[in-house]
Amino acid sequence: MRRKRGFSMERKKALWGWIFVIPSLLFFSAFSFYPIINAFYESFFNRNLLSLRPPRFVGWSNYTYLFNSRDFWLSVQNTAIFTVGTFIPLVVFSLILAVFIMSISRFRRFFQLAFYAPAVLSSVVAALIWLLIFDPRGLANQGMNALLGTTGVNYNWLSDTFMLRLSTIVVYFWKYIGYFTVLFVSGIGAIPHTLTEAALIDGANRWQLFWRITFPLLKPTTLLVSVMTMIQCLKTFSTQYLFTSAGAPTRPLNVITLSIYNTAIKDYRIGRATAMSILLFLVMFAFTWLQLRVSRTEEVTFM
Amino acid sequence: MKRTFVLLLIALSLIFSSIVSAQTIELTYWTHTDDNRSEIENRYIEEFQKLYPNVTIKRVVNEAAKMGDLVLTAFSAQNAPDLFNLPIEQEYGYMIHGRVAPVNYEAAGYANAEELVANYLPGTFDPVTMDGEIYGLPLELTNWAIYINDRVFRDAGLDPDVDYPKTWEEMIEVSEKLVIREGDIIVRRGFDFRYPYYLVAMLPMVEQLGGALLSEDGRTAIVNDDAWLQVLNWFQEFGPHGRNLGSPTYTSARKIWDYDNDDMAMCLSGFYQQGRLRIDNPEFFESGEWRVIPFPVFKNAVQDVACAYYGHYLMVNAQASQEKQYWAWKFISYMLDHPWEYLETVNIIQPRNDLLEDPRFMELPYMDVFMNDMERGHIVFLHENGYQFERFIKEAVESVMLENMDTREALDILREKIQEVLDDEY
């Protein structure tokens, strides 16, 4: 009798679980799962987007084509450079800024707001502003010349390969630094005060406090921030898209997503474009899994 | 206050949506943004709907730069507009893949193809003719020549009547005299290109020297390496690693030319630039302190080729019902029957005989220069993968100009890439 009741309780709970999950599953099915499965399916076919001919099944040949394509590897390289160049400084600097903000006693709110401000602007506006700043006659050259004591040097922010990559990194960094700083600030804010106070009573200085208490306890936040930034960086599109459509050279900025877009929409080769997306998906999946795996071993539970 | 505003907007949107009521034929027409053209075409739509109350036409505009992507996505998703226009180099693929329908001569008001062709400048329909059928009616045919600001010329001690550049070699010399720099940073440019349009402006330069993008049979990429190398070298010399006269990263030349701010002496543009100038800077437009000169040639050119001309053709979706196609052609022909208004309000030229033979036509400022150059030139390079090729050329020029890549190396990469697309049996 009791067992039966318990059993039905469990079934009832399972039923409620589904009730809570199903509405969004419907949305996911229509707008995520179906398009993704469709993309996976298309990656085994050659289909010209304009053509009315039925797609031709080609097995793995879209994938083998990519592995032998110089342009594909260049876009992999571009994505890797952008991701590493953005992801590490973003995580490091947002952590430093958050710790610094939490260590001062006044203007905390002001600094958080100030750093967050760029995140409020849309990417299009950000690109507009920075394209003017990076113009040869713009503020970037003026600033660099003032800083380095040179006159009239053109640092080629929008033309030199290295500088162009740096420029996109700067824009992205500028846009997201505040957001991650605020995430870290709330992470630090969530550390119980008893812990920090106890450490201070024990005579720890700020440096020790950070490395012994704050940093270890920030692990979950750091993990969240780094997984998020990494996925976002690998998926970066709008900055590169807007820069190249404004006239910047494509080669140094041709990240995978931009390449996917151009291969599909400009070259009509949808099969190749979807194959590229599946590869990008696998890479992102692997990295995320790795990060979660590595961090799980020393999970901190204080919340 | 805020609330009433919101309510007002909601009410407005309801009105907008209720206007579109059930009708027998509803045509969707996609075209690129052009404010003056919107004005007259919206009026034509109204008139047409009054004439034929069973037809409603929805006109959708998007910026020219995005149109290609949008139309393609719509076609691939089987959600394409009934009629649309794009630059001919983009439309070519739609013809090849059977996505657009041949002209319905009867609906367009012609007895047959011959009568249609006879009404237009010879050769107008060559780019849109396939297997004896014609697939589009031209909205405009445009070529570019070089606009000069006389004041800047005189300011640099040059006489615009004599010292204007006739050859590409002179173009570099004249630009050098016109340019003002602060260190390496250019404050005033002599001349600069419209960079993304390499098929229109750069390929003719190669052709002047006897080169071509593809061999006659279309199977081999890059004909006459020396011609290509000379042009690439010219760009390298023009760019920041050479004489530092201009580069793709500066503000678009023809945009700032209008403002007469002493920062741009020459730019490349079509007849329509005059219409823009009249709006942007009426004082400069009236001053007569500007002129238009022909497209230069190289000193050692083997043939005289001017800037290629390109066109926008109105086309009709082949998947639309027969009835819709009929009305679409009827509407297109109705719109295009106002060539003078298109010319006067929008500054675009329909290559129709009734327009070109009008005595007022050749009297328009510098029309002779444009028409002359049109005879010296030919239609822009057309190929199913034309856009891809243009992107590869862009990469080649950029690596030569901006990264100082060896021109030979850049040409080899270009050849390899185009050849790969040609050989690709995707």
Place this chain on the structure above:
Amino acid sequence: MHLNKTRSWYLEKAGTAFVWLFLIVACALVLIPLVFMFTASAMPARDILRLPYPWIPKGIHWPNFIKGLMGPEDDWIFFRNAFNSLVVAGSVSLFTVLLSSMTGYGLAKFKFRGRTLVFMLIMATMMIPFEAIMIPLYMVAMRMGLQDTYAGLILPFLANAFGVFLMRQFLITFPDEILDAARIDGAGEIRIFTNIVLPSSGPSVATLAILAFRSQWDSLLWPLLVVQSDEMKTIPLYITRYMAETHSDEGIMMAVAVLASIPMITLFLTLSKYFVSKDGLTSATKG
């Protein structure tokens, strides 16, 4: 001993000075582009790309703003476009929060077969770039008749994997005792969710709402495909209409940038206590 104390006191002071200096410099660097946007929007185009940049505008060059507001076709469509952006971003934000917290709650607090699979599937959607599914997604939306409608701009973004992830992570730590106590008191599952779970997920809900709002405010590619009429365009599309090279000079562009940012900046300043996390600030008041 005494000496030590003063030394650490100096170190402490020097450390504080460094922290302040660092923050002020970083802050200035972050704000310069914004200052540039505002000052340039008030200048005629010829002043903006001048060497050196003048920084202080000589009065406000009103034509920039007037042209920016009137729009390329002089029809004041800016207001309608801004309204669209607010409607789209607002509804996406609201419904995303509702759906994500429901799903997160279902995944965190109920055991059912396939739960892990559902969670993994949802997480996987985070890793596919939008450009890859753009065309199939567009086909789905068109088949549903969503072209040129608010629904077309809103529906595809309600299923938000990150939102589900965030809410699940948060709710997993939610004490089961409270839920069980409520059940014993006879509260229904929906009541428990709306009256107990949702109110106590404040910070996560705020984070998610803001994130969803911001990303919709930013969205460019999708509206470009779905929207056809000028009346349905959103702010980013309004700006790209201006970016088409023929329409405007730098002054107008910057004025449009300022105008386009005003609704978001206003929202940001009024809701700033949600933007900058509550946790950080509460501890701030404690010192």
